[in-house]
Amino acid sequence: MRLLMLGGTEFVGRAVTDEALARGWQVTVFHRGRHEPAPGVVELLGDRTEAGGLAALDRGEWDVVVDTWTNAPSVVRDAARALAGRVKRYVYVSTGSVYTYPCAPGHDEDAPLVDGSPDAGDVEYPQAKRGGELAVTEAFGDRSLLVRAGLILGPRENIGRLPWWLSRIARGGPVLAPGPRDLALQYIDARDLARWSLDAAERGLSGPYNLISPPGHTTMGRLLEACVRVTGSDAELRWTDPEPILAAGVEPWMDLPIWVPPGEAYATMHEGDVSKALAAGLRCRPVEETVADTWAWLQELDGPPPQRTDRPPLGLDPEVEAKLLRG
Structure with a gap:
């Protein structure tokens, strides 16, 4: 198989590239040159946001293209149109945020969607991803696969969610653990996303798929307890009900990454129906493996973990945490 990876040097894109190389596929990585690509790929340079930025893709044919673009849908539109006659299948890594908020518990791929346009410039994240979906389906029709991911974790994460928890717990001492402890996640x-996406492309699957672990695959308790074990720290998890945390002005998801208390946002993030993807072969590794491998990757870095410049830094102010721990 011949893969064209648009991006491919960070987090999800790198996971797809690594998975394809492990399969013996021929991999071409098109990127801006800001990060080193994986060894063994064909490297093409260009900036999709600039006029003529796709020139390096004027020649070549591939079996599948994978695109993780997050911003202006018009950028996806231009790439899809340019490649429609020379690529068999287009895989677009989208998001569950394309569903109209709030989502009902158990929402599947037929849930209502936000409005979007393939011709839009910079818009909010849900509309950007929906516009990207429309751009791909407009150019590729039933040769398009829409991977609607949710929360993505794993090695090389450049958002800062699991790395923040690992770093905080590694410092030890009392740690504010947002409850309930058995809150399902x-x-x-990212590696399971990559594996399923390439399998699906190879099999010729099309249309949208919610790609996230089954409800209850893990809990906040299992996640944070795994962080304590792999770091080997003396951290003491102090489980705290949502009410005092929220009353202190702490923002779920941002101040306490990953955590969303029960309610509308929780149903949207952690109660999606993934039966379609499971029937199509989705398999999710245990949370303990994701945590351990992410910690091992963090230990290999010479400096702080990478952070996307278009996303704000995450994490709870130590003074706020200390105040909550004091009660």
């Missing part, structure tokens, strides 16, 4: 390891 849904997420997808």
Whole structure:
């Protein structure tokens, strides 16, 4: 198989590239040159946001293209149109945020969607991803696969969610652990996303798929307890009900990454129906493996973990945490 990876040097894109190389595929990585690509790929340079930025893709044919673009849908539109006659299948890594908020518990791929346009410039994240979906389906029709991921974790994460928890717990001492302890979580390891997406492309699957672990795949308790074990720290998890945390002005998801208390946002993030993807072969590794491998990767870095410049830094102010711990 011949893969064209648009991006491919960070987090999800790198996971797809690594998975394809492990399969013996021929991999071409098109990127801006800001990060080193994986060894063994064909490297093409260009900036999709600039006039003529796709020139390096004027020649070549591939079996599948994978695109993780997050911003202006018009950028996806231009790439899809340019490649429609020379690529068999287009895989677009989208998001569950394309569903109209709030989502009902158990929402599947037929849930109502936000409005979007393939011709839009910079718009909010849900509309950007929906516009990207429309751009791909407009150019590729039933040769398009829409991977609607949710929370993505794993090695090389450049958002800062699991790395923040690992770093905080590694410092030890009392740690504010947002409850309930048995709060069920849904997420997808980037490597499981990569494996399923390439399998699906190879099999010729099309249309939208919610790609996230089954409801209850893990809990906040299992996640944070795994962080304590792999770091080997003396951290003491102090489980705290949502009410005092919220009353202190702490923002779920941002101040306490991953955590969303029960309610509308929780149903949207952690109660999606993934039966379609499971029937199509989705398999999710245990949370303990994701945590351990992410910690091992963090230990290999010479400096702080990478952070996307278009996303704000995450994490709880130590003074706020200390105040909450004091009660």
